[in-house]
Amino acid sequence: MxxxxxxxxxxxxxxxxxxxxxxxxxxxxxxxxxxxxxxxxxxxxxxxxxxxxxxxxxxxxxxxxxxxxxxxxxxxxxxxxxxxxxxxxxxxxxxxxxxxxxxxxxxxxxxxxxxxxxxxxxxxxxxPPEDCGGVEGYLARRDEAHGLDAFMDMGTIADFLHDILEDGDKARVPDENQLEELELVMDRMNARKPFLxxxxxxxxxxxxxxxxxxxxxxxxxxx
Structure with a gap:
């Protein structure tokens, strides 16, 4: 220049x-x-x-x-x-x-x-994130990230934490099914982050x- x-x-x-x-x-x-x-x-x-x-x-x-x-x-x-x-x-x-x-x-x-x-x-x-499907794909993913499914996933995490701590200071070990469900929920939440x-x-x-x-x-x- x-x-x-x-x-x-x-x-x-x-x-x-x-x-x-x-x-x-x-x-x-x-x-x-x-x-x-x-x-x-x-x-x-x-x-x-x-x-x-x-x-x-x-x-x-x-x-x-x-x-x-x-x-x-x-x-x-x-x-x-x-x-x-x-x-x-x-x-x-x-x-x-x-x-x-x-x-x-x-x-x-x-x-x-x-x-x-x-x-x-x-x-x-x-x-928007790369390769998210253009304007229509982005708007759909953004709506989903703010929608009912996202709200339900937050409720799942809240319930999980409540179950673990329900005995006060005695932490209850979650079972395998709970851990698997939590992992799926966390994967979905991480996928929503770029749209939030x-x-x-x-x-x-x-x-x-x-x-x-x-x-x-x-x-x-x-x-």
Missing amino acids: LEGSPSISVFQLKVRLLGINPMIWRRLLVSSDISLRELHGVLQVAMGWEGIHLFMFDKGAVHYGSLELGVMPANLTLQSLGLRENEKFHYFYDLNVSWQHEIRIESVNVLGEGKALPSCIGGANIC SDKFSRRVINKAFRDGEHKRFMHLQIM
Whole structure:
């Protein structure tokens, strides 16, 4: 990045994952000379994806992305797309289920000296887990994680603890059937965890940017 060059600007982007409510979004600052391939890495880090699937950018009728898709290579810069403030384009990840992200250019500003880019300056909520079935699969799993079955599993654990401690200080050893049922309950609860958490950490994302994690996705081999 040529930080001293007057021809380079800072693009402020608002990225949101479509089809899910509450909204999953990030506000990012990137250099105008960033390639779409590097922007792919920035989006992977910022949103919380793992880079294990193909990707594609859609600008009008032209598509850029993973060469396996037969689209244009993602080597051109963001600036070369000719985008202006309030214009939108789209980023697709995992084309089997097509996670679609809307990217809006909120502003274009002069690059200040010493400005660390890329940078995340805002956002909310975390992305779905990889390979959870797309928007419909994610929403179904999220509903289940907050539903009756989850409530019943919590009741099973409460009953288990009550039975063990019912004799006061004398702990009763659970039988084999109880232990087997508890193991199944715990497996289900652990599987629900990614669909319950909504914590978003700007600090963690920016540390990953400083460590160059986004550049790793530029060369990641998709199997």
